[in-house]
Amino acid sequence: MVDRWHVGFVDLSHGQGLLGQVEGRTAQVVIDWLDARGQKWKDQVAHVAIDMCTIFKAAIRAALPHAVLVVDHFHVVQLANAAVTEVRRRLTVQVRGRRGRKGNREWELRNRLTRSAARMHAAQLDPMIDDLMALPKQLGAPILTAWNAKEDLLDVLALARTHPDRTVIADRLFRFYDWCAASGLPELERLAGTIETWWPQILAFIQTGITNAGSEGTNRVIKTVARDAYGSATLNPNDSAPAAPPRERAAAASTPLNFEEPATTTCADFLRSQADALLACDFLETVTLNGQRQYILAVIEQSLQPQGLCQDSRGDRLCRFTYILLLRMRP
Template sequence: MLNPTFTAPDLTTFAGLNQLGLTAIGQHLSTAKAEIFCHVTTPDPWCRICGGTAVPRDTVTRRLAHQPFGWRPTVLVIRHRRYRCGHCQRVWREDLSQAVAPRQKISRTGLRWALAGLVTQHLSVSRIAEGLGVTWNTANEAVLAEGQRLLISDPARFDGVKVLGVDEHVWRHTRTGDKYVTVIVDLTSVRDGTGTARLLDMVQGRSKAVFKTWLAERDEQWKQGIEVVAMDGFTGFKTAAAEELPHAVEVLDPFHVVKLGSEALDQTRQRVQREHHGRRGRKDDPLYQCRRTLTTGLSLATEKQKTKLEDLFKAPEYEPVQLVWSVYQKMVDAYRQLKPEIGRWAMEQLIAEIGTKVPKGLPELKKLGGTLRRRKTDILAYFDHVGSSNGPTEALNGRLEHLRGIALGFKNLTHYIARSLLETGGFRPRLHSES
């Protein structure tokens, strides 16, 4: 716009006070904070008991933390009238419910700013408290209560779930108390290609009983809508899902299947290293130098890495490592097939091969073959339900690691679960629509 037309400053609109039913009548700025003096836009001098006309009795002042501007704390100084009914002598104050929740020290606009900062900008509570100019406890209690009311307690939060992911992680590293939590994730949007994974709930502990109890608490109609349960190799989750969701398909996701192969390869490499060198690997040992290259998919390996592997496998004492490495590469290739039916056939052939034809002297490969044979149905189910992987669940666990870093750790499990649900609960569209 070449010739903009400027109007007189409107502090009420700029500070968003019109949404709170307030009108700005003055301001005081300092290097520490900004104070906006305001009053209620539409007085209500009518008695709600008898309907009589009231007269102003006196005025009190109320101070509210507001949304900061330029990270300078902003305070609303509200001139709050009190009225007395001339008929029944009732006394009341002007209604501020549009501006602030009962017994709250932060305006509704400031509270929405704080919640958006916590959920979408991943700010710490300390940073939010600094922006609002309040104590940490005041900011934490207000934000968690608003998040609980607006987001976590939403009765529609569990609607539309068809694909579940379940995993566990360590939420605190202390010697006392249960350090594990079970994480339940909605993977429906990931499978359908319409969105990202969404954290549904977190439960203290890691066992079959924990997951089974959580499923038992859901209503029968909701459980009937679950089509797929993606999980890691922990058999407790599988048993709980089989008992509570007998109609659902259990899927062992590719990440954990390939991880089983990678662990078998590492264990074989370490055993061969000790048998032929009598010690752990050192930086000049060929096996130790190739430890990263061995777990790289052959299709992604560079020519230098391929040459390095060829030189390694020329030594006959490293033949056990080569055999397990070839199995690991076949597992990776099966999951990288463009057509699921080809990948399913390749994986099925591999499971049959290492389940019956394992050479002697390869205990790691024999153990891997037994595990794959026991979980064969769950492993092959992935190829029939592509997209129902527990990988996004692992990604959410990574985001929770970041959350714990921001907060410098948690001591209170209730606060941790609430913060985690806000951080990874997929509530962003609803949050913006409410604001």
């Protein structure tokens, strides 16, 4: 069975897009792919941007010890917002004895609490703070504390690409740690511990401004294509004919693909045969309404445009790839 997790390697500096993709999500598969590129290629890698994953961190340290490891700031912000949400949910249950719902002001402010104050108008920001202070003290005050700690962390990240002095970074970082330590909230203490663990990589982001937005964008396109192909009942996405009976579908799945390249016996061989045209590919797992588990291979080719993926012949070909491989991989 094909592993549902894949690791993609994306060029973030020279616009080459997806450099490679390997099956699995372990440090060893990352090390093996990098080692296969050769020492001369590896010596040219100066920075590596990742999310906050210890697997990738260990792999890069082993295969590219000279490279500067950078943590993408999006995942740091996501972690801070998650801490604020956890504080709000826990305190709502403790004070109200149930989950938040309409009519509970802290629940109604849940989305605004995760927005950056720098992007909020005063007409939104000031009433939010007033509403939190108007809540019972054991509920509103801790939520406001968590929100302030999150904003202090965002102030640290906002220094990226500004070439700040180290004293400015230290001052803002201390302010964040001080909020977390004085709060007495376990969620903020855990957040501070995570930031301390990853601080060298976060500091590298502040100093370089490098992110893994390219790899995140590639993953998003893959998932979008897979969603568009889900539910296709015929080989032609423009054909509205009803789905064939199970026996006919099974027979169609065993029929060789009638494309430019001859049919291959494995998915790995198929991807190699299309290597010149592929930009990205990934497997997604889904469960149908009747409980059947299916695995979908989403493929992106160089000639496809962001819009109208199924409007031309190559777009139709993409949908046919996704559908036929879905049938072949049914357990």
